[in-house]
Amino acid sequence: MAAAAALLAPAAHAAPADDVRINEVVTTGSVDDSIELFNKGTAAVDVSGWILRDDNNSSKYTVPSGTTLAPGAARAFDVAGSFGLGSSDKARLYLPDGSTLVDSFGWTSHSNPSWSRCPDGTGAFGKAPLTLGAPNSCGSGGGTGPVPWPGASTVATADGANVFGQDLSGLYQEGPVLWGAQNSGKLWRLVRDGSGGWKPDTANGWASGKTLRYPDGTGSPDSEAVTLTAAGAAGGAYVATERNGDASGTSRLSVLRYDVTTGTGGTLTATKEWNLTAGLPAVGSNLGFEAVTWIPDATLTAAGFKDESTGAAYDPNRYGAHTGGIFLLGVEGTATVHAYVLQDSGAATRVATFASGMSGVMELQWEPQAARLWVVCDDTCSGQHRTMKVGTSGAFTLDAVYDRPSGMPDINNEGFTLAGADECVAGSKPVYWSDDSNTGGHALRRGTISC
Structure with a gap:
């Protein structure tokens, strides 16, 4: 194939x-x-x-x-x-x-x-590194080596003991709400606990997280990551999945959209699925989409982003009704990032593919204040983080390579998210990681980075 x-x-x-x-x-x-x-x-x-x-x-x-x-x-x-x-x-x-x-x-x-x-x-x-379909990784970021974490060296737990158990993966902070995707086909809505951490929202059926289903109401999406668009939660939560847990031996690389603002039940049925499996290199069923983030069209056009499907500057008007931006999806097995326009019609167009330069991609986060993409690996890469920006060629290029904070053990951090600029205090702001292994009974940790 x-x-x-x-x-x-x-x-x-x-x-x-x-x-x-x-x-x-x-x-x-x-x-x-x-x-x-x-x-x-x-x-x-x-x-x-x-x-x-x-x-x-x-x-x-x-x-x-x-x-x-x-x-x-x-x-x-x-x-x-x-x-x-x-x-x-x-x-x-x-x-x-x-x-x-x-x-x-x-x-x-x-x-x-x-x-x-x-x-x-x-x-x-x-x-x-494996880069099938993308430019080969010729050296470590063109000579860019890792530097110390750009924030405090210390980290602290940010959840209660054994609240989530294992498999908490992707994170996305939306102001006073932290969204979390769990591999077991569950989405969490978390609120602040008053001490710098997060706890499950107890309103509207969110107390134990909500079970996810495909658009036909069946299945158990292996939910690895979550993001929102400029519309926020009102525009739906977009979840990246790598397989249906009810058919765990088969890859199903999809983005699912969920209405998370209505209803009090414990189940969410997707309002749309973009199944992207056929257009991507084959990977193991547990090595597919691990990360997702969204970037506004206006940001991309201002930066001169190049649409690889046309060979010209990215023109959002080519794609009709869509979310007003593109989705970047990270594949664990190939350590590659793919950028897609997901149209309201259900069509999808891949507009870029690039290598992360690491052994795996576990999380992606767009930081609008710094106009940079965070690409995060877990203990497979000793917790390395990379930032990338749209360069003069119109493609995403390496900006910096960071070691994990020295005070954080080398654990299975599959999720990462950053607070907004409004939380900057004395030149730093919070960041959060989710540990898929629930090390020491805690799945969430809190640190800081420089604003």
């Missing part, structure tokens, strides 16, 4: 076959065996019918009809259904005749997690 992650051009022009290169190979780990192709030339190339093989001539994966690579575009192909890539093996690319070799790469040990060319399309292969 092809894993779409490239810019597709409307028509391919004649171009040298050697413009297309094997660019990344994954042989084991969080995704199926995959081979990524990259067009290093200046014209689009139709690669329909081209053939991928390992070191066995009888192996064969045929690139699907209608597959075109625009200049500078990458596309990954899940070859696991056709052949496996071993610890000592090759990836080979042929023209449709099956005998004209275009490119090949061989290795003597499994990818860890990826074999990637640096620079894309032209450089040598080396071990790198």
Whole structure:
């Protein structure tokens, strides 16, 4: 199955076959065996019918009809259904005749997690973070190394003992309310406890959190993250999910919208689902969407954000009625961030894909006061945080890399959120983390960052 992650051009022009290169190979780990192709030339190339093989001539994966690579575009192909890539093996690319070799790469040990060319399309292969469908991670943020946490080194618990148990994941602060997504298919509405922490809202059926369902009223969405738009809770809560807990072995990478302002019952049925599974690289069923955040259109256009689906500056008017912004979604298994316009009609358009540069993405948060995107990893990356901004190229680029606060243990923090500018006191404001493992009986912790 092809894993779409490239810019597709409307028509391919004649171009040298050697413009297309094997660019990344994954042989084991969080995704199926995959081979990524990259067009290093200046014209689009139709690669329909081209053939991928390992070191066995009888192996064969045929690139699907209608597959075109625009200049500078990458596309990954899940070859696991056709052949496996071993610890000592090759990836080979042929023209449709099956005998004209275009490119090949061989290795003597499994990818860890990826074999990637640096620079894309032209450089040598080396071990790198997994970035299928996105620019290869050539070095640690272009030489940007981690620096100490930009706030107090100390953290404190911010919940009562054993209120949530395990699996509290994504967070989003909306002024006096903290929204929390729990993997067990539950959404929490939390209010301040008067001592710097949070407790469940006891009104309108929220005391134990509300159980989530798909639009047809069934299922148990594995809710990993939550965000709001400029409309706030009145516009609905948007929850990122990676699978239906009632069919836990199958990926279902979806964004679900819930009306959270009406009703007193203990169940919420989604008013809309955007199922994005088919257009993304295949990942393990528990390695899908782990993070979501929303950025206003006006912010993006002012920054010169580039729409990768058109190759031009982002124009919100192309997409009709939508939320007035784009959603960024982080995939745990590929450590990649995908940006989507989710239209009111139910259509979805991917407008950007970029690598986080880490081993996983557990949380995304847009901080409007600083016009920066927080990309957060858990104990997989020793609690590292990164910030990214829209650069002069119109793409998200690395801004800074931060270690976790020195006073916080290396725990399974899958959620992170920041207070607004209105909470800045003496140059700092609160931030909160959610620990999926409920270490020491506490799932929420509080720290600070500089305003």
